[in-house]
Amino acid sequence: MNTCELCGDTADGYLCTRHRQQLAERLGDLPTLYAEVAECLVPRRSGFGEIVATRGAAGPRSPLDEDVLDTVNTGRAAELVRSWRVDVQRVRWPHHSAPPPAGLAADCRWLTMELDWIATAYPAAGDLAREISDLERQARSIVGDPVPRPQRLGLCVAVTDDQGSVCGAVLSRLPGGPVRCRWCGTAYSTETDLLLLAHYQPTG
Numbered sequence: 595m596n597t598c599e600l601c602g603d604t605a606d607g608y609l610c611t612r613h614r615q616q617l618a619e620r621l622g623d624l625p626t627l628y629a630e631v632a633e634c635l636v637p638r639r640s641g642f643g644e645i646v647a648t649r650g651a652a653g654p655r656s657p658l659d660e661d662v663l664d665t666v667n668t669g670r671a672a673e674l675v676r677s678w679r680v681d682v683q684r685v686r687w688p689h690h691s692a693p694p695p696a697g698l699a700a701d702c703r704w705l706t707m708e709l710d711w712i713a714t715a716y717p718a719a720g721d722l723a724r725e726i727s728d729l730e731r732q733a734r735s736i737v738g739d740p741v742p743r744p745q746r747l748g749l750c751v752a753v754t755d756d757q758g759s760v761c762g763a764v765l766s767r768l769p770g771g772p773v774r775c776r777w778c779g780t781a782y783s784t785e786t787d788l789l790l791l792a793h794y795q796p797t798g
Contacts, residue, residue, distance in 0.1 A: 599720025603776065607714030609723060612776075614713040617723045620730045621706045624675070625699035627733040628668040671729050672698040678722050679704055685716060744768055751794040752780035765791070 597603065598610035609617065679701045680692055686708070696704070705712070705722075712719050745768070750761040752775060763777040773782040773791075782791050 600723060605713075608716060608719035609713040613723055614709060617713075617726060618706055618709055620726045621702040621709075624671060624702050624726070624729060624733070627730065627737065628671045628698060630737040631733050632668050668698060671733070672701070674725060674729065675701045675705070678725070681718065682708055682712060682716060682722075685718075686711060747773060748791060748795045750775040750778060750780060751791055752778050754778050 596605050596607055598605040598613055599608050600613045601610060603610045603612075605611075675698055676696070679696075682705065683690060683693055693704070712722065716722070744766040747765040747767065750763045750765050752761045753759065754761050761775060761778040761780065763775050765773060765775060765782070767773050773788070774780070782788055
């Protein structure tokens with residue numbers, strides 16, 4: 595057994611189940627997010643072809659942050675995702691030629707279809723997951739839709755052995771998400787479970 599390159603938890607390859615699922619969700623969201631980024635960065639009175647960089651030019655400054663245009667845009671996201679698709683294909687099928695040109699959405703779909711292999715057999719899976727996470731974070735910073743923060747719920751109160759030892763690991767979840775202890779695996783899936791969890795929290 596290996597450990598996940600992102601969190602150190604036990605994994606069958608390079609990513610644990612949780613981070614594999616997060617990567618799948620991010621790849622699914624990226625095309626829509628970057629379509630929204632394009633809408634946010636283009637002035638409503640103009641089209642894509644009418645953006646003119648004004649860095650170093652005389653006259654009033656552009657109302658746009660040109661550094662943002664350079665670093666957070668659909669073209670850059672597509673280029674980075676494309677480079678990952680090319681590398682995954684190179685590692686998995688070294689005798690194949692490079693994949694044909696495709697857009698951001700197509701490359702995200704392709705990577706998603708290969709995620710089982712990526713998570714278990716691709717040595718750069720952790721770097722891929724980090725870079726896709728960075729692309730998502732940058733896009734959300736533009737469109738005003740920040741990534742939901744995990745909610746800390748307290749400590750796991752599950753009894754883990756015959757001596758009455760309590761797990762005690764920190765429990766957290768995304769808003770509205772399931773509650774499961776990452777250490778002992780106990781699920782708090784019903785309202786009664788959550789009430790008991792709250793009741794048996796240590797004091798002080």
